[in-house]
Amino acid sequence: MISLVKPSVSGKEAKAASHVILSGQLAQGEKVLMLEKDFAKYCGVKYAIAINNGTAAVHTALLAIGIAPGDEVITSPLTFVATANSIIMAGANPIFADIDSRTYNIDPKTVEKLITKKTKAILAVNLYGLPADYSKLKIIAKRHNLLLIEDAAQSVGATYKKKSSGNLADISCFSLYATKNLMTGEGGMITTNNSNYAGICRLIRNHGQSETKKYDYKLLGYNYRMSDVLAAIGIEQLKKIKTFNKKRQQNAAKYTNTFSKINGLITPFVPPGSTHVYHQYTILVTPSYHLTRNQLQQFLIKKGIQSTVYYPYPLYVSPHLKKGKRLANYPVTEQVTKSCLSIPIRPNLNNDELNYIINAIQST
Numbered sequence: 001m002i003s004l005v006k007p008s009v010s011g012k013e014a015k016a017a018s019h020v021i022l023s024g025q026l027a028q029g030e031k032v033l034m035l036e037k038d039f040a041k042y043c044g045v046k047y048a049i050a051i052n053n054g055t056a057a058v059h060t061a062l063l064a065i066g067i068a069p070g071d072e073v074i075t076s077p078l079t080f081v082a083t084a085n086s087i088i089m090a091g092a093n094p095i096f097a098d099i100d101s102r103t104y105n106i107d108p109k110t111v112e113k114l115i116t117k118k119t120k121a122i123l124a125v126n127l128y129g130l131p132a133d134y135s136k137l138k139i140i141a142k143r144h145n146l147l148l149i150e151d152a153a154q155s156v157g158a159t160y161k162k163k164s165s166g167n168l169a170d171i172s173c174f175s176l177y178a179t180k181n182l183m184t185g186e187g188g189m190i191t192t193n194n195s196n197y198a199g200i201c202r203l204i205r206n207h208g209q210s211e212t213k214k215y216d217y218k219l220l221g222y223n224y225r226m227s228d229v230l231a232a233i234g235i236e237q238l239k240k241i242k243t244f245n246k247k248r249q250q251n252a253a254k255y256t257n258t259f260s261k262i263n264g265l266i267t268p269f270v271p272p273g274s275t276h277v278y279h280q281y282t283i284l285v286t287p288s289y290h291l292t293r294n295q296l297q298q299f300l301i302k303k304g305i306q307s308t309v310y311y312p313y314p315l316y317v318s319p320h321l322k323k324g325k326r327l328a329n330y331p332v333t334e335q336v337t338k339s340c341l342s343i344p345i346r347p348n349l350n351n352d353e354l355n356y357i358i359n360a361i362q363s364t
């Protein structure tokens, strides 16, 4: 079976991790500091704060910018559930916009319809590795005095108008989970240019405890720290992320070259001024294709190729999130959840595997 995910790791990561284990310094320490410094530089931001996972990163970022109980945060219904759950963890209510029909990211036109007196922020997700439309979102945020957050869990290294993901909003959040483009097994990162937000994130990550005075608790915090063992893996991964993303883009270019010519299949769209890092390569299998999405998926399984639906349901169908369904209808989200299919794009696919997948889809 050609699997959808297989982390790109080598002896470099293993050696770096084992070095930390044998050093005896396993908790948050100098490796975390080093990863933060390297990560901030890579994104072109002033501050990076390492966190133990991406969900905790979004939760911490929301608290740091002042999201509080009763607030509303507008987000996309086509994302991993952690995006919306983090809003609830902060005591606020996720409110769902619809998505854009070409990028599958939050549609700024529908965002504006949802703004109420309670709205405090827009949480945009860079789905599949493509940045959302931050120019339009910033105009709306400014007009209504809202904060803008970037869920960059899937978009490390992507760019929007020459700026890197992680530098596109007031505060940005990454996941370094094992399947992400840059991974430490479990892990997360927050980036921002705002020193105040960065300081609060550092407090929240460590029980609200002052960084200079032990047992001086400034606010309610959590244990959201990263281990130095995992940070050491991240430092090695960061050295390779450009190569990883380039390989994903090359694989995507080959796919798009072929699949865009097939009637009924829609290949990923990359707006001018953006780069896509293809955390997922997701096609739409439309009604004019000769198979249904599920038939195509079954066909691929028979050929030994794994594929997945990201995501089969809009988040507002979940019982704990249904209050966020505020628009009369969600035509684009409904259509995309019914027709999307993600196929292997990982950088460690070899040429034979890539050609095998291309030939299989061409032969249906």
Ligand SMILES: *Cc1c(COP(=O)(O)O)cnc(C)c1O
Pocket (backbone or CB within 6 Å): 053, 054, 055, 056, 079, 080, 082, 083, 125, 151, 153, 154, 174, 175, 176, 177, 187, 188
């Ligand atoms: C992976 C992911 C998260 C959550 O990250 P974890 O590290 O798994 O907690 C949040 N948002 C999006 C869009 C993700 O893909």
